[in-house]
Amino acid sequence: MVVDQLSDAELDRLFQAFADTTRRDIMRRVTVGEYSVTGLAALYAMSFAAVQKHVAVLERASLVTKEKRGREQIVRGNHDGLEKARRLLDEYEAIWRQRVARIADILAEK
Amino acid sequence: MVVDQLSDAELDRLFQAFADTTRRDIMRRVTVGEYSVTGLAALYAMSFAAVQKHVAVLERASLVTKEKRGREQIVRGNHDGLEKARRLLDEYEAIWRQRVARIADILAEK
DNA sequence: ATATCCTACAACCAAATGGTTGTAGATCAG
């Protein structure tokens, strides 16, 4: 099984996307329900264009997908991006555990 | 049990810190071994000052700690930051699973 | 004591980010 490779640029975009409070809030919303871009924009004290840009950032990071429905664009959470980000942090967690185990071994040798 | 609250600014800093390839690489290194700032700087094709700034970003995000040892500053991985980032992504994962479960219920009702 | 090493930080620069307003193309309602 080839676990698809995460490029540096892809991870940059992923974590960059998470690095903004408004975008994290959008993520929660669109995972639970369906929102048009205008529907999302109504939730925040900023212009429609600003929210649209945030959605674009999430979309480029594969955290969200857009689907055209009539004149609206429905934004939905995309599990792929989230999964990739989690995978990286899990990897770091594993490295951490190895370190802890190694230190325990060293102490045990004494 | 009060699970310490993650402020928006704290999370912004955390994910921002992860959103750079060099910083992610530094994270791996300092989790496994011990590095001075100069030791880290030697690994990358950029100036000492640039690496120093990257370390500072990681430090402000609680992903790394510095400890003075003689004239050197030893950089070490800090589990706290990593844990907080993982907790947020786990939370999103939980929201996702609830959604999937809810959709399954709706389908079952038919 | 002096020279070297390690670090911190300021000043600067180009590019990216997060916001704005304005314009224009689709789609829908009357």
Add this chain to the structure above:
DNA sequence: CTGATCTACAACCATTTGGTTGTAGGATAT
């Protein structure tokens, strides 16, 4: 057809980011 709605995108602006070089101070070695 006309007008309203939804979206996309360009242009602009201030701030942040990621890099540079240069300066200076504290710790070490000879």
